[in-house]
Amino acid sequence: MPAAVPSPGPQTPQAYDTEFTLQLEKLRELLGTYLKTEDIERVAAAFLFSAEAHRGQFRISGDPYFSHPLAVTGILTGWHLDAQALMAALLHDVAEDTEITLAEIGEKFGKVTAELVDGVSKLDKIEFQSIEDAQAENFRKMLLAMARDVRVILIKLADRLHNMRTLDTLRPDKRRRIARETLEIYAPIANRLGLNNLYRELQELAFRHVYPMRYRVLAKAIKAARGNRREVVSKILQAIKARMNEATIEAEVMGREKHLFGIYRKMRGKSLSFSQVLDIYGFRVIVKDVPTCYLALGALHSLYKPVPGKFKDYLAIPKGNGYQSLHTTLIGPFGTPVEVQIRTTEMHHVAEAGVASHWLYKDDKSLSELQQRTHKWLQSLLELQSASGDSAEFLEHLKIDLFPGEVYVFTPKGKILPLPRGSTAVDFAYAVHTDIGNRCVACRINHELMPLRTELRNGDQVEIITAAHANPNPAWLSYVKTGKARSQIRHFLKTMQHEESAALGERLLAQALRPFEFTEGITDAVWDKFVLECGAKSKKEVLTDIGLGKRLPAIVARRLAAGIEMGEMTGEPKPQGPILIRGTEGMAVQLAHCCRPIPGDPIVGIIKKGQGLVVHLADCPSITLRGRGERAKWVDVEWERDSGRLFEVAIKIEAENRRGVLAKIAAEISEAGSNIQHVTMDDEHGIYTSLYFTLQVSNRVHLARILRALRHIPEVVRISRVRE
Ligand code: MN
Numbered sequence: 029m030p031a032a033v034p035s036p037g038p039q040t041p042q043a044y045d046t047e048f049t050l051q052l053e054k055l056r057e058l059l060g061t062y063l064k065t066e067d068i069e070r071v072a073a074a075f076l077f078s079a080e081a082h083r084g085q086f087r088i089s090g091d092p093y094f095s096h097p098l099a100v101t102g103i104l105t106g107w108h109l110d111a112q113a114l115m116a117a118l119l120h121d122v123a124e125d126t127e128i129t130l131a132e133i134g135e136k137f138g139k140v141t142a143e144l145v146d147g148v149s150k151l152d153k154i155e156f157q158s159i160e161d162a163q164a165e166n167f168r169k170m171l172l173a174m175a176r177d178v179r180v181i182l183i184k185l186a187d188r189l190h191n192m193r194t195l196d197t198l199r200p201d202k203r204r205r206i207a208r209e210t211l212e213i214y215a216p217i218a219n220r221l222g223l224n225n226l227y228r229e230l231q232e233l234a235f236r237h238v239y240p241m242r243y244r245v246l247a248k249a250i251k252a253a254r255g256n257r258r259e260v261v262s263k264i265l266q267a268i269k270a271r272m273n274e275a276t277i278e279a280e281v282m283g284r285e286k287h288l289f290g291i292y293r294k295m296r297g298k299s300l301s302f303s304q305v306l307d308i309y310g311f312r313v314i315v316k317d318v319p320t321c322y323l324a325l326g327a328l329h330s331l332y333k334p335v336p337g338k339f340k341d342y343l344a345i346p347k348g349n350g351y352q353s354l355h356t357t358l359i360g361p362f363g364t365p366v367e368v369q370i371r372t373t374e375m376h377h378v379a380e381a382g383v384a385s386h387w388l389y390k391d392d393k394s395l396s397e398l399q400q401r402t403h404k405w406l407q408s409l410l411e412l413q414s415a416s417g418d419s420a421e422f423l424e425h426l427k428i429d430l431f432p433g434e435v436y437v438f439t440p441k442g443k444i445l446p447l448p449r450g451s452t453a454v455d456f457a458y459a460v461h462t463d464i465g466n467r468c469v470a471c472r473i474n475h476e477l478m479p480l481r482t483e484l485r486n487g488d489q490v491e492i493i494t495a496a497h498a499n500p501n502p503a504w505l506s507y508v509k510t511g512k513a514r515s516q517i518r519h520f521l522k523t524m525q526h527e528e529s530a531a532l533g534e535r536l537l538a539q540a541l542r543p544f545e546f547t548e549g550i551t552d553a554v555w556d557k558f559v560l561e562c563g564a565k566s567k568k569e570v571l572t573d574i575g576l577g578k579r580l581p582a583i584v585a586r587r588l589a590a591g592i593e594m595g596e597m598t599g600e601p602k603p604q605g606p607i608l609i610r611g612t613e614g615m616a617v618q619l620a621h622c623c624r625p626i627p628g629d630p631i632v633g634i635i636k637k638g639q640g641l642v643v644h645l646a647d648c649p650s651i652t653l654r655g656r657g658e659r660a661k662w663v664d665v666e667w668e669r670d671s672g673r674l675f676e677v678a679i680k681i682e683a684e685n686r687r688g689v690l691a692k693i694a695a696e697i698s699e700a701g702s703n704i705q706h707v708t709m710d711d712e713h714g715i716y717t718s719l720y721f722t723l724q725v726s727n728r729v730h731l732a733r734i735l736r737a738l739r740h741i742p743e744v745v746r747i748s749r750v751r752e
Pocket of ligand 1: 096187
């Protein structure tokens with residue numbers, strides 16, 4: 029006979045039905061204690077639906093697959109979850125593992141249930157990779173943020189608990205990975221939600237699988253110690269109670285055993301051996317008011333000696349989340365350290381649940397109905413939790429996590445970055461590295477090419493595509509969210525403008541110096557003297573100032589020349605040669621928007637303060653209308669031959685208002701080798717219509733060729749270049 033295989037569960041359809049009919053009866057009974065009849069019926073319907081969908085599927089253990097969602101649901105009934113959550117728990121693997129779709133679930137069991145199922149499967153899909161502490165924290169926050177509805181997290185936690193309870197059937201490596209993830213991600217989340225029993229069970233189960241040897245040794249040692257110490261503990265408990273009585277302090281005194289993983293952590297954290305970690309028991313004293321807390325403390329300190337430096341007063345200075353208590357450690361009988369927490373009944377309530385109210389009545393009045401309901405339910409859940417622990421802390425985090433101002437996204441290597449809500453791919457690029465930000469040109473979000481301005485969502489995987497010569501775009505400033513991206517973009521643009529202005533300044537100065545006909549350049553000594561005299565920091569600053577129009581090149585030239593010629597000026601300045609404009613100078617040279625000059629046009633330059641050189645058409649009305657005084661700032665400019673770039677030009681076309689005329693014009697323009705950047709149309713319904721185009725051309729000849737082609741279109745009546 030071959031070795032026995034794990035029981036494949038009910039072998040026949042009949043056995044399957046019998047088994048789960050029985051289970052359904054049990055569930056109905058359980059739900060009868062807290063749900064309405066109609067809700068029980070809805071849950072029962074989901075039960076039958078899921079059992080049917082999973083028919084024929086088995087777990088690795090050999091159990092029918094449906095036993096898993098059923099067990100998860102069982103855990104959730106222990107927390108008194110509502111019908112929607114229970115239905116979602118029953119159906120949580122249906123959409124993933126069977127033919128049934130989310131839409132079908134929505135139709136049969138309601139939109140909310142389908143959303144919960146969807147939420148759970150989304151959490152299943154993201155995988156935790158890094159084990160750094162900070163990353164684990166981000167991952168936890170990401171899960172909470174993604175869940176949106178806290179019920180999703182609870183279903184997920186119950187799912188994890190059942191998987192942990194049945195972990196033995198998996199391969200050891202898989203077991204360790206899941207256990208580690210449980211320890212680092214899910215147990216802390218359970219802790220924050222105040223689910224103390226779950227927290228402990230997850231930790232103990234995970235500990236056993238991650239460190240099987242240590243677990244066994246420690247469990248044995250504790251078992252032995254428990255036997256020895258039971259007497260000691262009850263002695264301490266009695267002694268504390270007696271002392272409270274003597275001091276006529278009305279107090280509730282409780283003792284609790286610390287759990288195995290907590291003891292292990294303490295040993296590891298402080299490098300202690302087990303025999304040194306004696307405080308496997310903690311005590312709690314609950315009294316009626318604050319003065320009594322201090323009285324109780326005094327009474328305790330007179331009973332046993334306190335350990336110096338171990339006393340913490342969270343009464344006077346509450347923790348950030350409102351948690352209040354006195355913590356002290358005493359030296360008990362036989363030198364056993366005894367940890368005691370002292371607090372009022374009210375503080376105890378806050379520590380367990382009460383902080384929820386300060387979250388609800390926060391100034392934000394716009395909590396949705398769902399959030400309100402979730403909150404109320406959470407509160408009632410907390411009241412069910414009688415176990416101890418610093419559960420106050422969780423609410424502080426929950427407040428942030430369920431309605432977060434942050435999103436959590438993955439780098440291609442699986443690292444998680446937290447960003448403010450509304451952040452875009454550009455913010456992400458700068459968060460990774462300034463160089464990545466400065467060089468980014470495109471991005472892939474979840475492996476799809478997306479615009480850089482795309483807003484990121486929780487769990488997105490973002491990959492930035494860079495190009496060696498790319499530069500930040502000023503338009504990014506309109507949508508980046510993070511201060512880092514904003515300041516880096518600004519910084520880059522400013523530096524770039526300075527570089528370009530300095531280069532322009534140098535050319536303007538060279539032009540202004542030409543009449544003085546130096547055989548040699550200007551020496552460093554002359555420059556140094558000039559820089560000193562005019563109060564600038566450097567030669568570069570002077571050049572930048574010229575480029576930005578803050579200093580006039582002619583004056584700087586004259587003074588530099590004076591420096592060389594020891595105050596003597598030779599003759600009349602000779603005519604200056606023009607500055608050559610390529611149109612590719614960057615921000616230092618701007619082509620005026622009013623007239624949009626293109627190569628071939630007669631042009632004139634004007635140095636504008638803070639803007640550098642602005643190039644206009646020679647007959648642009650906006651400059652000819654200005655007074656003579658302005659002329660001092662005019663600069664002779666000429667086009668350099670073939671710069672290779674394209675220039676924008678605006679034209680107006682009047683044409684007969686016929687169907688298809690726009691298409692004809694567009695075709696001609698494209699035929700002539702130009703791009704249309706923009707087009708608008710007069711909204712007239714007459715015989716003629718006006719069309720305004722912004723085109724890209726390389727020069728005046730190119731434009732002339734386009735216009736000629738357009739005139740051949742019969743419908744076109746008149747064409748003119750637009751200049752304001
Ligand atoms: Mn599951």
